[in-house]
Amino acid sequence: MALIVQKFGGTSVGNPDRIKNVAKRVAQHRAQGDQIVVVVSAMSGVTDNLIRMAKEIMPLPSEREMDMLLATGEQTTIALAAMALHALDIPATSLTGAQAGIVTDGVHTKAKIQNISPKEVHAMLDAGNVVIVAGFQGQTSNGQITTLGRGGSDLTAIALAAALKADLCQIYTDVDGVYTTDPRLVPNARKLAEISYDEMLELAGAGAKVMQSRSVEFAKKFGVVFEVRSSLNDNPGTIVREETNSMEDVVIRGVALDKNQAKITLAAVPDKPGVAARIFKALADANINVDMIVQTASHGGTGGAKATDISFTLDKPELLKAQKVLDGIKAETGVREIIADEKIGKLSIVGVGMRSHSGVAAKMFETLANEGVNIDMISTSEIKISVVIELAKGEAAVKAVHAAFLG
Secondary structure (H helix, E strand, C coil), rough: CCEEEEEEEECCCCHHHHHHHHHHHHHHHHHCCEEEEEEEEECCHHHEEEHHHHHCCCCCCCCHHHHHHHHHHHHHHHHHHHHHHHCCCCCCCCECCCCCCCCCCCCCCCEEEEEEHHHHHHHHCCCEEEEEEEEEEEEECCCCCEEEEHHHHHHHHHHHHHCCCCEEEEECCCCCCCCCCCCCCCCCCCCCCCCEEEHHHHHHHCCCCCCCCHHHHHHHCCCEEEEEEEECCCCCCCEEEEHHHHHHCHHHHHHECCCCCCEEEEEECCCCCCCCHHHHHHHHHHHCCCEEEEEEECCCCCCCCCEEEEEEEEHHHHHHHHHHHHHHHHHCCCCCCEEECCCCEEEEEEEEHHCCCHHHHHHHHHHHHHCCCCCCCEEECEEEEEEEEEEHHHHHHHHHHHHHHHH
């Protein structure tokens, strides 16, 4: 008998028929004698609709109230999934994140898991139930409902698998596994049989929608091997695991395009110690994550004083919040102008083989130049190269770069 954690995303539970299909899949595993914990997302479109309604009320709603609102999406799904199993005469119990023992810090809308006490989950499993847990949510030590941010249901599943010492963790989605790039953009993209935690982490951070980076970080930290596979068929998926020596034989594992990025440029920032620290501390205090940062010499200083321009990228939904923070310290820091740009994309190539192969950056830049794509910003790590480009040319750039490296 195995203990299996299975996570089903919003598309997989997008309507009652798909929820019934999930129940049938779960029933097959239970018939083999396995104990099953199912983690579900909100039905596809529900979270976006809740956010839209909230912003019709006010542009920047209270983050506490947003958590109260958004947590209802997953709670709807867990109840419906339990009913679907009951209809198959399978005992099942639904639990909110709080009831499942998921304790978080107090940062609303992107809380971090601090601890999981899965006593209730174990008790329900031992009583013969399939346990269905609401992904994406938890509760602070003083009882406040929190949500875990984008991709939080994946994080819930992997964290539960670690806490329960599960034998298997499966992340079910609407694709067969992890591909060399988005197969909707590049039809000849190939599915990967396996990928390292580090490669998956970089691809997730680069905008690949299969997994969210925090989930992969958690899996790597606690050694949770997991499989990404489709809920719509029985094809084997992609195993995400610790790196092996043979993985370096492949120079580039994948290409990703993040369309959810925005760029802020702070023009004519006084070039003196402490100013950049003040700017980025204010953003950090507001829990705004900054990605790429570039500083260049500026000719826009006043009175002949030296100045620089600082540009950085962040997730597009954080743009309005970041502008508000920066407006609040504009006079104090001496920034002349704050310029926002939402029409950008971040294109990235990832592969552990980059450590031992030269010329990768040159080939990428040459490919983009031949495609007429201008590079605005560049960022690198040991196994990743990312560039900021014009969003309108993003899809063409992905196709060209994928063809250059992966055929």
